Amino acid sequence: MDASITPSDTATYVALGGRLTFSDHTAFRKMLDEITQLGTRKCVFNLEKLVSIDSSGLGMFVVAHEQGKQNGWDLAIEGASGHVKSLLELGKFDKILDIREAC
Numbered sequence: 001m002d003a004s005i006t007p008s009d010t011a012t013y014v015a016l017g018g019r020l021t022f023s024d025h026t027a028f029r030k031m032l033d034e035i036t037q038l039g040t041r042k043c044v045f046n047l048e049k050l051v052s053i054d055s056s057g058l059g060m061f062v063v064a065h066e067q068g069k070q071n072g073w074d075l076a077i078e079g080a081s082g083h084v085k086s087l088l089e090l091g092k093f094d095k096i097l098d099i100r101e102a103c
Helices: 024-038 055-071 080-090
Strands: 001-008 012-020 041-055 074-076 098-100
Touching: 001 024, 001 041, 012 024, 012 055, 041 055, 041 080, 055 074
Parallel strands: 012 041, 041 074, 074 098
Antiparallel strands: 001 012
């Protein structure tokens, strides 16, 4: 997983690239802690450069959603395509997460 975090006045933006798999679990949780420490009210994950995700990677977005709820920030996901978009749709993640097209 490649990740870059960009805080702004309105939200924290996280660009994810490469593959998001079970092996990224620890780094992903550490990243969520960093986002929480920034005191953001909204976190937007941009998945335009994410080429692959496994079931653990999908579960990490549920963890992010829960951590956001517990710490006062909302989660949005944008820009998913191909394999990643298909799995988000198949898993009906749009029922619990704010998923949108890239801006």
